[in-house]
Amino acid sequence: xxxxxxxxxxxxxxxxxxxxxxxxxxxxxxxxxxxxxxxxxxxxxxxxxxxxxxxxxxxxxxxxxxxxxxxxxxxxxxxxxxxxxxxxxxxxxxxxxxxxxxxxxxxxxxxxxxxxxxxxxxxxxxxxxxxxxxxxxxxxxxxxxxxxxxxxxxxxxxxxxxxxxxxxxxxxxxxxxxxxxxxxxxxxxxxxxxxxxxxxxxxxxxxxxxxxxxxxxxxxxxxxxxxxxxxxxxxxxxxxxxxxxxxxxxxxxxxxxxxxxxxxxxxxxxxxxxxxxxxxxxxxxxxx
Amino acid sequence: xxxxxxxxxxxxxxxxxxxxxxxxxxxxxxxxxxxxxxxxxxxxxxxxxxxxxxxxxxxxxxxxxxxxxxxxxxxxxxxxxxxxxxxxxxxxxxxxxxxxxxxxxxxxxxxxxxxxxxxxxxxxxxxxxxxxxxxxxxxxxxxxxxxxxxxxxxxxxxxxxxxxxxxxxxxxxxxxxxxxxxxxxxxxxxxxxxxxxxxxxxxxxxxxxxxxxxxxxxxxxxxxxxxxxxxxxxxxxxxxxxxxxxxxxxxxxxxxxxxxxxxxxxxxxxxxxxxxxxxxxxxxxxxxxxxxxxxxxxxxxxxxxxxxxxxxxxxxxxxxxxxxxxxxxxxxxxxxxxxxxxxxxxxxxxxxxxxxxxxxxxxxxxxxxxxxxxxxxxxxxxxxxxxxxxxxxxxxxxxxxxxxxxxxxxxxxxxxxxxxxxxxxxxxxxxxxxxxxxxxxxxxxxxxxxxxxxxxxxxxxxxxxxxxxxxxxxxxxxxxxxxxxxxxxxxxxxxxxxxxxxxxxxxxxxxxxxxxxxxxxxxxxxxxxxxxxxxxxxxxxxxxxxxxx
Numbered sequence: 022x023x024x025x026x027x028x029x030x031x032x033x034x035x036x037x038x039x040x041x042x043x044x045x046x047x048x049x050x051x052x053x054x055x056x057x058x059x060x061x062x063x064x065x066x067x068x069x070x071x072x073x074x075x076x077x078x079x080x081x082x083x084x085x086x087x088x089x090x091x092x093x094x095x096x097x098x099x100x101x102x103x104x105x106x107x108x109x110x111x112x113x114x115x116x117x118x119x120x121x122x123x124x125x126x127x128x129x130x131x132x133x134x135x136x137x138x139x140x141x142x143x144x145x146x147x148x149x150x151x152x153x154x155x156x157x158x159x160x161x162x163x164x165x166x167x168x169x170x171x172x173x174x175x176x177x178x179x180x181x182x183x184x185x186x187x188x189x190x191x192x193x194x195x196x197x198x199x200x201x202x203x204x205x206x207x208x209x210x211x212x213x214x215x216x217x218x219x220x221x222x223x224x225x226x227x228x229x230x231x232x233x234x235x236x237x238x239x240x241x242x243x244x245x246x247x248x249x250x251x252x253x254x255x256x257x258x259x260x261x262x263x264x265x266x267x268x269x270x271x272x273x274x275x276x277x278x279x280x281x282x283x284x285x286x287x288x289x290x291x292x293x294x295x296x297x298x299x300x301x302x303x304x305x306x307x308x309x
Numbered sequence: 310x311x312x313x314x315x316x317x318x319x320x321x322x323x324x325x326x327x328x329x330x331x332x333x334x335x336x337x338x339x340x341x342x343x344x345x346x347x348x349x350x351x352x353x354x355x356x357x358x359x360x361x362x363x364x365x366x367x368x369x370x371x372x373x374x375x376x377x378x379x380x381x382x383x384x385x386x387x388x389x390x391x392x393x394x395x396x397x398x399x400x401x402x403x404x405x406x407x408x409x410x411x412x413x414x415x416x417x418x419x420x421x422x423x424x425x426x427x428x429x430x431x432x433x434x435x436x437x438x439x440x441x442x443x444x445x446x447x448x449x450x451x452x453x454x455x456x457x458x459x460x461x462x463x464x465x466x467x468x469x470x471x472x473x474x475x476x477x478x479x480x481x482x483x484x485x486x487x488x489x490x491x492x493x494x495x496x497x498x499x500x501x502x503x504x505x506x507x508x509x510x511x512x513x514x515x516x517x518x519x520x521x522x523x524x525x526x527x528x529x530x531x532x533x534x535x536x537x538x539x540x541x542x543x544x545x546x547x548x549x550x551x552x553x554x555x556x557x558x559x560x561x562x563x564x565x566x567x568x569x570x571x572x573x574x575x576x577x578x579x580x581x582x583x584x585x586x587x588x589x590x591x592x593x594x595x596x597x598x599x600x601x602x603x604x605x606x607x608x609x610x611x612x613x614x615x616x617x618x619x620x621x622x623x624x625x626x627x628x629x630x631x632x633x634x635x636x637x638x639x640x641x642x643x644x645x646x647x648x649x650x651x652x653x654x655x656x657x658x659x660x661x662x663x664x665x666x667x668x669x670x671x672x673x674x675x676x677x678x679x680x681x682x683x684x685x686x687x688x689x690x691x692x693x694x695x696x697x698x699x700x701x702x703x704x705x706x707x708x709x710x711x712x713x714x715x716x717x718x719x720x721x722x723x724x725x726x727x728x729x730x731x732x733x734x735x736x737x738x739x740x741x742x743x744x745x746x747x748x749x750x751x752x753x754x755x756x757x758x759x760x761x762x763x764x765x766x767x768x769x770x771x772x773x774x775x776x777x778x779x780x781x782x783x784x785x786x787x788x789x790x791x792x793x794x795x796x797x798x799x800x801x802x803x804x805x806x807x808x809x810x811x812x813x814x815x816x817x818x819x820x821x822x823x824x825x826x827x828x829x830x831x832x833x834x835x836x837x838x839x840x841x842x843x844x845x846x847x848x849x850x851x852x853x854x855x856x857x858x
Contacts, residue, residue, distance in 0.1 A: 045533035046520035052528065212521060250517075253525040295518050 047137055049248040058199070058267035068205040068261050073178040075170050076291045076302035077108045078134065078148040078242075080141045080159075082116030083126065089228045089236070091145025094163040096239060098170060105174055107289055107302040108240040109218055111135065116144055120225040124280055126238060130216075130245035137249065138297060149173055150299035178301040179206040184290045187267060189307050191283055196307050197269040200290050208258040209294060214251030216289040217244045217272070218304075219281055240287070244275040251293045284308050331375030336857035338442065339367040342393070347848035350807055351832055356400050357393055364391040364401065368408065368442065379415030387447075387476060395445040395475065397845050406476045409449060420456045425449040425473060428466070430487040430505035431544040433632030434559045434589055434613070438472070444835065444842055446626055449473040450483060463490040472617055472630060479617040479628060480512035501546040507615075509538050509630065515618045519565055523582060527575040532584040534565035540615060540631075553595045559613070561587035566612060567619040568655045569730075582619055587612035591634060603664040606636040611684060614654040626842055636661040637679040638701055640719070643793065644764040644775050645742045647833055648723040650681055650697040651841035657696075658682045671707035675717075693737070698722040703744075715746035725769060729834065729843065735768040735801070756781045760791075770831070771799035788814045793831065807831075825852040 079095050081088040095108050112126035113135035119125045135141040138151060138158055146161045149169050154160065160169060180202050187197040200213070218240045226236030246268075254264065272281060284307075291302035342365075346358040357364060365388070372383035387408025391401035411424030427449055429437035438450045452470015459465070465488040471478045489503035511519070511534075519534050544557035563586040571583040593606040610633060617628040633652040636659040640646040661679030668674075681697040703717025721740035726733075744762040751757060760777040777791035793809040795802075809831050815824035830847040 043536055045535060046516050047524075048520060048531050048533045049524050050528060050531060210518070210521070248524060250521070250524070253521055295521065296514055297517065 047133060047248055047250060049252075055268065056266055057197070057269055058265060060265040062263055063259075064203070064261045064263050068181070068203045068263070070205050071178050071181040071301075072105075073150065073173055073176050073301045074105050074107055074182075074303060075102075075173050076148075076150055076289070076299045077106060077166075077170065078151070079108065079110050080113060080115075080135065080144050080146045081110050081238075082112055082144050083119060083123070083224055083226050083236075085116040085144040086227045086229055088116075088145045089226060089233075091147070091163045092239065094166055095147075098167060099240075102170070102174070104303070106170065107291070107304045109216055109242050109289060110238065110240045111242045113139075113141055115141060120232065120234075123224040124222070126222065126224060126241050128242070128244065130249055131242050133245075134242075134249045150302075151293070152298050179208045180204050180292055180301060182290055182292065182301055182303040184288060184303045184305045186288075186305055186307060186309075189283070191308065194272040194279070194283060195269060196272065196283075196288070197267060198288055198305070199265065199267045202254070202262075202264040202266075202292075204258055204260055204262045204264075206260045208255075208262075210256040211254055211295070211300060212251030212293045213247070213254045214249065214291050214293055215246040215268075216242055216291075217246060217270075217275065217281075218287045218289055219243050219285050220287070221282070221285045243281055243286070246270060246288075250297075251291065254292070330377045331373055331380070333371065333373050334858065335369070335371040336855070337367065337369045338853070338855050339365070340851065340853040341365045342847075343850040343852075344847075345849045347829065347846075349805070350809070350829065350848060351846040352829075352848035355393070357391070361391045361401055364393055366390070366392050366394050370409075379420075381411075381413040383409070383411055385409040389475075394442075397843075402475075404476050408447065408476060418458045420458075422454040422456075423452075425451050426454055426468070428454065428468065429632065430485060430507070431489075431503055431542055431557050432555070432591060432634050434557055434591060434634075435505045435540040435542045435615075435631055436483075436485050436487075436507045437630075437632035439632070441840065444626060444840055446629075446840065447473055447475075448629060451478055452483075462492070464488070472628070474628075480515060481617045482510045482512075483617075483630060484508045484510075497548070497550045499548045501548075503544045505540075505542045505544075507540040507630075509615070509617070511536050511618055515620060518620060519582070519618070523565070526581050527573060529575055530573050530581045532565075532582075534582070534584065535563060538562055538564040538615070551596055551598045553597070554592070555594075556590070556592040558590045559588065561613055561615060565619045566614040566655070567616075568612070568614070570655065583612070585612045587614065589613040589633065600667040601665070603662070605660070605662050607660045608634070608636050608657065609659075609684065610653055610655070610657040612655055626840060632840070635659075637681065637697065637699055638663060638677040640701075642744055642746075642760065642762060643777075643791075644762040644773055645701075645717075645719045645744060647764065648697075648721045648738065648740050648766070649834060649841060650723070650728055651834075653681075656684050658684050658686065659697075673705040675701075675703050675705070677701040695722055695737075696724045696727050711750045713748040715744075717745075718743045728841075738766055738768045740764060740766045740769075754783045756783070767799055768801065769799055770795055770802055772797040785817050786815070787817075795831070820858060821854070821856040823852075823854050825850065827851075 077095060079091055081091060098106050099108050111131045111134060113131040114127055117127045141159060143161050145163060146159045147166060148158055149160055150173050151158060154169060160166060183201040185199045187199050189196045220239040222238040222241055223235060224238055225232055225234045272283060286307045287304050288307060289304045292300040294300055343363045344357045346353045352358060367388045368385060370383060370385040374381045385408045388405040390403055393401065395402060409425040411422060411426055413422040427438045427440060438448045440447045450468060450470040451473055452468055454466060454468035456464060456466035467486040469484045471482060485507040487505040492500040516536060523531050523534060539562045540559060542557055542559035547554045563584060565582040565584055568583045569580055571581060573579040573581045589610045591608045593604060595604040615631045617630060633654060635652050637650060659681040663677045666674045679699045680695060682694060687694060700720045703715055705715050707713045719742040723738040723740060724736045725738050726736045742762060742764040747759045749757050758779040762775040764773040773793060773795055775793045777789055779789035781787045791811050795807050798806060809829045811826055811828045813826035815822055827850050828847055832846040833844060834841050835844040
């Protein structure tokens with residue numbers, strides 16, 4: 022009898038452990054964007070050192086009463102810092118259910134980002150180059166954001182990113198863009214990711230205790246063209262390497278209802294390290 | 310501060326009492342290598358030969374045991390100075406610090422251990438934490454372990470921790486539970502059953518790297534890797550009179566494994582992680598009586614890779630969490646030990662038969678036959694598909710009180726490409742090695758020993774002769790001179806007919822043993838218990854000290 026108890030205990034434990042299903046890391050089962058140009062060469066002249074830019078992924082929601090305060094800080098930082106500051110407003114599910122017939126600013130990529138590096142249970146909040154600063158990745162106090170961004174901007178980056186629009190066809194809603202990566206130092210393993218964002222979206226927003234039906238939402242994440250962690254660029258890239266890649270996307274592939282306004286859209290590019298930190302980022306308007 | 314003062318007073322007051330009841334033991338192992346560049350045998354091209362010229366490795370252990378209290382503790386200082394021990398082909402490695410510390414206390418039937426510990430479940434298939442300094446292995450687990458003895462025949466133990474990585478740790482977490490018992494079923498029949506469950510959880514950083522790699526694959530090759538892997542095993546030893554039958558079967562849940570033979574379904578030239586479960590069966594049957602013993606072993610391994618992570622830096626002996634026992638004979642003589650197969654974790658079907666027969670006192674015959682195949686065995690191409698085959702026979706004959714001989718022969722068929730890679734190595738090295746050993750006792754203390762060996766390995770190094778003469782004055786002094794002569798190199802070897810000689814002497818005084826040797830050593834696979842690594846050529850002086858107290 023004692024023996025039987027022991028056997029049942031182990032079999033039960035084994036079944037219990039086996040039944041523990043897990044979600045696992047993010048694996049992209051969609052086709053990657055097609056690379057039209059892929060060139061790598063070693064620069065004959067040393068590539069100059071550069072500092073990091075900041076990818077500023079602010080979590081917001083139309084039903085978040087304090088989020089306009091966060092949006093205001095973000096807009097001020099963009100106005101002050103210009104190209105060094107790459108804002109992305111992320112409407113993950115929390116407090117982001119649209120009012121009435123407004124368009125839904127939420128999307129699967131926003132939720133993926135929040136779930137994979139969150140949880141995001143407080144808004145407004147932000148990732149600053151997705152770094153863990155002071156033991157936390159999600160920075161929650163807008164008053165501290167400027168100082169943290171300044172600290173990040175003072176750090177060196179091993180790569181400079183130059184993102185250009187090669188061509189944009191408004192009728193066909195296609196965009197061809199080129200990214201140039203110039204490495205000034207040996208680089209650890211890293212990924213490159215691309216977002217589509219849109220500004221000047223009018224949708225009702227709770228602001229304090231008031232609903233503002235004409236609220237203008239800026240830099241809203243519409244689609245992550247790559248997985249939110251990007252796709253691998255390489256593992257052994259040495260100093261003075263230059264990589265040039267060109268891609269083309271059809272916006273209708275992501276927005277079949279043609280709601281997104283191409284004139285208000287940006288492409289964001291970023292370099293992500295294996296520890297989830299963003300090395301640097303850049304952004305370009307699709308139609309300047 | 311007040312607390313610290315109280316503790317200090319307590320320690321001072323109890324110190325003599327503590328040490329009066331217990332005892333201290335320890336040991337020191339010190340090894341120095343001095344490198345002399347010799348590009349003709351490949352002993353060159355690393356910073357040891359080019360610049361550093363020497364290295365030192367040492368392990369100093371100090372243990373305290375108090376049997377009255379059921380208390381044990383210990384600490385070991387590890388020192389690696391310009392070491393090439395862990396990875397001989399790599400640049401020098403320097404680090405030193407506490408390589409092991411532990412505290413252990415018995416509470417009646419419960420024993421608790423904290424710190425670094427070594428342990429294994431069953432035959433080690435699901436979990437084994439062990440040290441083999443000769444191979445640069447120290448797989449200690451750092452964590453806590455509890456063992457409970459239900460009665461004299463049954464116990465259970467469980468642990469949680471992380472695996473040691475030199476003087477730091479791998480990040481994945483290992484947990485395990487094991488129960489084992491003894492069931493007597495009469496005078497000559499008994500069972501020793503056991504069961505084990507082991508879980509490994511990959512850390513976020515490692516998983517992020519794995520996910521990145523998988524996201525870089527073609528769509529058809531992508532899969533969602535698991536953070537958690539579970540291993541289950543059941544084993545039993547049955548003793549019936551002169552027979553002993555051991556069997557262990559284990560299953561491992563699906564996870565990303567690093568199989569160098571697993572190719573992309575889109576591009577067969579591209580190696581990708583495989584997402585597979587694994588299983589293994591290992592069994593041995595022994596019959597033994599006075600003057601005669603025979604053992605048969607069988608093992609089938611299918612994707613039973615169990616490491617801290619499937620990442621590339623955790624292959625070979627790095628990051629291993631289990632031990633798959635070898636079935637082939639473990640040879641110790643110089644030339645017969647040159648071609649040894651490492652236990653395979655991805656795919657292996659192996660069996661062996663070993664016997665010993667002593668028809669009269671002083672005369673013993675040993676024989677061994679073993680084969681290793683892939684898991685898919687085609688009877689039509691059975692012989693050609695062999696990964697490894699060994700036929701071994703020897704005779705030990707104690708001719709008189711003064712003269713003892715060992716005479717034997719070994720035949721090996723070895724798939725060098727499979728075991729050593731890369732792809733341009735021969736797949737069927739045929740090795741033939743006769744050998745002789747003579748020991749002559751001059752008097753009660755002095756003896757002289759001679760080894761003579763020949764080896765033909767035409768598709769590898771060609772033909773060898775090896776001779777050793779060793780003079781011993783027991784128990785203090787030993788001096789040996791040997792030469793391994795590649796007198797007719799194989800066509801694939803660019804080396805000339807090189808001599809690999811060595812001179813070795815040691816002096817033992819009580820528990821202290823000093824040794825110094827000059828060694829010119831050919832590159833080769835060094836294996837112990839089925840675990841192997843490639844040892845590059847060496848030329849230089851080795852000196853060391855082993856002592857215990």
